[in-house]
Amino acid sequence: MSLKGDIHHIRKEIETWARGYGLDFFETIFELVDDHELNEIAAYGGFPTRYPHWRFGMEYDHLCKGYEYGLQKIYEMVINNDPCYAYLMRSNSLVDQKIVIAHVYAHSDFFKNNRFFKDTNRKMMDRMANHAVSIRSFGEQFGYDTVESFIDECLSLENLIDVYHPYEFLHEKKRKEKKNQRALKEKDILGFLVEHAPLEEWQKEILLMLREEAYYFIPQAQTKIMNEGWASFWHSKILTEKILKDSEIIDFADHHAGTLASQPGQINPYKLGIEIFRDIEERWNKGKFGEEYEACDDSEFKKNWDKKCGEGFKKVFEVRKLYNDVTFVDEFLTPDLCERLKLFVYAYNKRNGTYEIMDRDTQKVKEKLLFSLSNFGQPFIYAADENYEGKGNLLLQHDHQGVDLKLTDTKETLERLQKLWKKNVCLETVINGEKRILTFDGKDHHERTL
């Protein structure tokens, strides 16, 4: 159901103000849905038209229970598509709806303008629906169970794609060029499997579809902090400056605080994002950047630094266009901000079996944060040899960067990979400081030191 009555007018008003501030978004279509519908849409990752799979059911079950027990509530869902689709929870209070509508417009602006979204398919809604049709017809032809278990196997490998060269596979030409001079390391393992694994035609098609969907979602994983920060920055600005009536301020503050609340041991991307954006706005308004500012060592003087540059707005728009989470945090998380946000590094203490605060040093915090953001938090794994030991075995290499893989999951993943590859699959990794090769031959796991 599209918006009618009061809420329709509110939407128009917010849209006008958002444009007034310079936000530039796709046409955005709002729909009011009830909790079950919203949970369903969220379970499908925002696409009500997706292919059938049990994990969507699991997600749905989880969301519904969380909602019923009052543990969590989704206020909105917004889809990177042109037109942009946004789903609002019908039961939201009017103040909630105002926040959420402003929030959605900022997301829509981010999708449209951030350069990491540049190559995403803006007709993904249709694309996903087509995938669903194909997968269903494969199910009819080859049996639902067969197709489902193949999808399960592929999903285990879903994170083995090349974040930094997302859309190459759509341009076959580029791909071939690259192939000729292919280095030994192939990061797009899903693509590699399509070319080299002994798969049926329908299996290749499914693998390509799931790969395309995985690539589609990458920019969102790459810009979580920025995207949510950006949307919160704007809903807060638009509402407090233009929209809210006096009587609504308390409710707004309550909701806003809830969104930005953080738990120990976890970073709330909304909070971190909005704080960095606000800091950027202030610094560029006051001219707190550049050599002169850095060189100044009078902290009192620095604190009151104000050159009346007024470039804050210009800068935040530039940042939302050119950065992703890694570069955003790297460049704009300053020691001052780090201290103000009370960020810390925590680690596992084996002796006590607890997680403890380790350090509050900006450099350490940044290193840790950047590590967890790079490659969207996934280990770096490459296909290194499709004819390992001359026996047609597959060799993967894990580029170890200080953290071991979770062994149980790794073994199960190898088992699933082996089902696609048919011959032995091997993974070179480091376990407790020792270089090891894990092999699965279809029956047993083997492990040896390199």
Add this chain to the structure above:
Amino acid sequence: MIPKIKRDLNRFKDIIKGRIKQNLKKYITKGELLGAQGKNLISIPLPQIDIPRFRYGQEQMGGVGQGEGKVGTVIGKGAQEGEAQASQAGNLPGEHILEVEVSLEELAQMMAEELNLPRIQPRGRGVVTNFTNKYSSIRPTGSESLRHFKRTYKEALKRQIAFGEYNEKDPIIVPIKRDKRYRFWKPTPRPEYNAAIIYIMDVSGSMGDEQKEIVRIESFWIDTWLRSQYDNIVCRYIIHDAQAKEVDQNTFYHTRESGGTLISSSYKMTKALIDSQYPMEDWNIYIFHFSDGDNWSGEDTKLCIDLLKFHLIPKVNLFCYGQVESRYGSGQFIKDLREVFSQEEKLVTSKIDDKDAIYRSIKDFLGKGK
């Protein structure tokens, strides 16, 4: 839009049921479910199903957090060693426990499937008490939602052929009002069977807490299974040491007694109970007797055997004797029974050494479908 997620949800639930089945033995041999009732939902914690991926191990990973605290302040607990091994799930951030709700009946059904328990063939007269409505007939009027498409089509076809309106080259069938046929229900009698289950437990001093626990768990599951097989079920509980007495369910599951053992006392009581209240023509009767087999004297055992042979076994569907291994070693009673009744199909004996044996023992008792 709605049915779509329901299908994925159902598929997910099937997968979960598969998981429960895999670990069924574990749930069944745990005493925690005792006291749960038929259709009530019970909640079973399962580790969340996760799609395995190459991912970082949590322990070395650590991370960045936000908030107050000095260096060394504890912000969360890691997985306990033992826990992690048992279920492979800790309470690390991001790992969830799935609370699955199943009814006891479903669980018993799963147990039956796993144990290959046959459906029980009721004996005796079915007492007709109930009619159910089945949509098994057809009539020419009714609500459109109940329209029988095939029959309507047939009628229309018949009519058109009879009137010569049917054209083979352009076979269009247009049903008119009087062609329409609708599904209609017919009350169908459904026989219901009665069953009486008599549980007898030896609560003498030689039965330790662990033995009693085994008996309780086993009788609980037998109870649950039989309840799902009969419409009308009556349970009676008898405990005995040197004397027998009838108790209610709660007492049966929770009592502590001690004293000597005269098994015959309970058999006498059972006989009286059956004779006075459960005539064999109308009732399917089951007796489950659990003891450590340490009867007071050979004479009493003889008395027991006579009671069984002439009074109990002829009247029951099944007499089950489960002997629990006690810390004083196991008694003689099971051997005596096996000697005398080796040819008797209605008498089943089973030795239950420990909790793990409960599963097999249930199969011993109920595997015959009597």
